[in-house]
Structures are given as structure tokens and as C-alpha cells.
Amino acid sequence: MRSDEQAIREVHSIWIDGINAGDLTRLLPMTTDDVVLIIPGEVCIGRDGFAAKSSGAHEELLIHCVSELKEVVVVGEVAYTRSRDSLTVSPRAGGEESRLAGDRLTIYRKQPDGRWLLARDANTVSPVVEP
Known part of the structure; x- marks a missing residue:
């Protein structure tokens, strides 16, 4: 049996x-019904806001995220992860690529069926400034 940390x-x-x-069809079922996402400079969004924002962004942009998991802590039916994320964002129509980076804290809740779902997510991703 795999551990909760592995899951x-x-x-x-x-x-x-x-x-x-x-892929919203993959992402949305991975969130709780009351999910809250905290994005720098914006109002917190829930599942519907995330779906709209993500769908719109992927229509206009190619997004590639590399996420380095720094910490996983499980306490009963709740867990959190801390990661360092780096994103490359390119307009689909062509144009200059943007790079963003920052830390992210995600809270998960274990469901009765054993699945872990994303319940809260906050990131500090901001543009990378080249020296």
C-alpha cells in the first residue's frame, strides 16, 4: 500500500x-467543491473562476510549469506541500516569451474514498527579472 506522502x-x-x-477535465476533479486559489494581485477564485481563467489563458498562451516539490507534510486527513515553480509563458500567436517564478503552498484534504484533493492553493509567482 502506498503512503499518503507518495499519493x-x-x-x-x-x-x-x-x-x-x-486539461481542465483532468484538473477540476482534482479539486474540492470549495477550492480556493490565491493568485498574486487578484481576488481569490473558486472552481468556476479557475476553470474560466485557465481555459482563457490556454486559448491564448502556451504555458509550461516546472515545479520542484520542497516539502510534503501529512497530518491526518489534511496535508500541505511547498514547492518552487518556474513558468514559461508564450503567446500562441507569436511574440515574446515571459518567465515567472515563485513559491507555492497547497493544502490537500483526504476524501472518504482515499483520494487527496486540492483544497487551497496560494502562489507568489511573479516575473523573473533578468540582471
Whole structure:
């Protein structure tokens, strides 16, 4: 039987793959009904806001995220991860690529069926300034 920590590491990896693919059919079932995402400079969004924002972004942009998991902590039916994310964002129509980076804290809740779902997510991703 796999450990809860291993399960969370897998969920994290699947989430990043889904973000890179812009695959809402994979991402939305990985969130709780009351999910809250905190994005720098914006109002917190829930599942519907995430779906709209993600769908719109992937129509206009190619997004590639690399996420280095730094910490996984499981306490009963709740867990959190801390990661360092680096994103490359390119307009589909062509144009200059943007790079962003920052830390992310994600809270997961274990469901009665044993699945871990993303419940809260906050990131500090901002543009990378070249020296």
C-alpha cells in the first residue's frame, strides 16, 4: 500500500502535467467543491473562476510549469506541500516569451474514498527579472 506522502507527490505531479496540458477535465476533479486559489494581485477564485481563467489563458498562451516539490507534510486527513515553480509563458500567436517564478503552498484534504484533493492553493509567482 502506498503512503499518503507518495499519493500527494503523485497528485502534485499529475496536477502540474494537467496545468501544462491545459486539461481542465483532468484538473477540476482534482479539486474540492470549495477550492480556493490565491493568485498574486487578484481576488481569490473558486472552481468556476479557475476553470474560466485557465481555459482563457490556454486559448491564448502556451504555458509550461516546472515545479520542484520542497516539502510534503501529512497530518491526518489534511496535508500541505511547498514547492518552487518556474513558468514559461508564450503567446500562441507569436511574440515574446515571459518567465515567472515563485513559491507555492497547497493544502490537500483526504476524501472518504482515499483520494487527496486540492483544497487551497496560494502562489507568489511573479516575473523573473533578468540582471
